[in-house]
Amino acid sequence: MQVTTKHYADVLVVAVEGRVDYVNADEFRAALMPYLKNCRAGGDKAVLDLSRLEYISSAGLRVLMIAAKEAHAARGKLVAAALQPVVREIFEISRFTLVVETHESLPGALRVMSPAALAALQSG
């Protein structure tokens, strides 16, 4: 499991790669949460790019729930984008689509979050 980040204008894109399960959920939480500290009103908006996430278990989903809850409490914006088909089905079956806003693609998420961030992505 790997977590990497990249800024596009006022949006922080956090890419998650690999598998997240009960074995590495703590590691995932420790890797993810520091990046989201500034996800609050007036701070960064955040997109979780899940295009390279192969599997996420209930323990990993709980980390996402905590991240979304903290961002919401700070009046920040956190969404997930580009879920692989298996991960999308896991989100749907677990009803996590009601917990974390999801978008089909990263550009699709940026289009909704910030036109400046979308322009930054498209300009490479």
Place this chain on the structure above:
Amino acid sequence: MRICFWGTRGSLPVSLAAKDIKHKISEAVLAAGGRELRTREAVEAFVENDLPFAVSHTYGGNTSCVQIDTGSDEYVLCDLGTGVRPFGHHVLASRGARTPCTFHVFMSHLHWDHIMGFPYFLHAYIPGNRIVIYGCHAELEEAFRKQHAAPCFPVEFSRLGANIEFVGLEPGKRTRVAGLEVTPKLQLHGGDSYSYRFEHQGKVVVYSTDSEHKTDDARSTLDFVEFIRQADLVIFDAMYSLADSVSVKEDWGHSSNVVGVELCQIARAKHLCIFHHEPVHNDAQISSVLQETLRLEEITRGDHELRISSAYDGLEIVV
């Protein structure tokens, strides 16, 4: 072992209402459109084979009561929800009221829905019967006596005719009862609950209801995985969706179908039976949860295939 489900509903008994029956009949008639169904045999075959379970049947509404049948003359039950009432009627019909019977009952915990069937268990009123109630709660006997006390019920516990015994168990300590090796395990639930691992002639059945699993706690996850390791059947509380169980219903003491699949996959258990159905769910919703659980198992399967069932009042599973 033959596992008979007499009560499978969580929290509160429910029953179908007039509108539910009307809806099922309408669905069945619509599905039959254009078919030649002129004989009872043809109709019954159509109902059995061509209608979805949620239309042709019901999951039932009795609260938790599951029988572990090893072929012994002595009966073994888990919990005394309202499902024990039809169980008692079945025993009366098959053995008569004059045959003394022995019942061993393992209590997950003492919340109302798990004891409320006992005052309607007819064998408790008949002298000659023996009922042994096992559990890990210090208040085991007190809970049953209080339930029978005024003003809640008109017949005092002391007036019950059967010989009723209470036996305290220790979590993790194996006991032999009616030919079964039985091991209780502490679970996370308000006031505590206990699961039971039953072993008989190389087969293993785990009864685990009213339990919340915090799967980000690797240690407790692995403890439970060991408890259900390679079980032939795991009866599992899947009352809520995962999202509910970790958000608005966190610490309500119940689990989800998603966690059930994960734990059984890690433990390489053979068969997961989702149990303790949410009382607000109708038959179609419970069937939908089953379909989603089957799909989840399919898309997350590694080299181990897990069989999935949804418990209903009247279901029998042989392991």
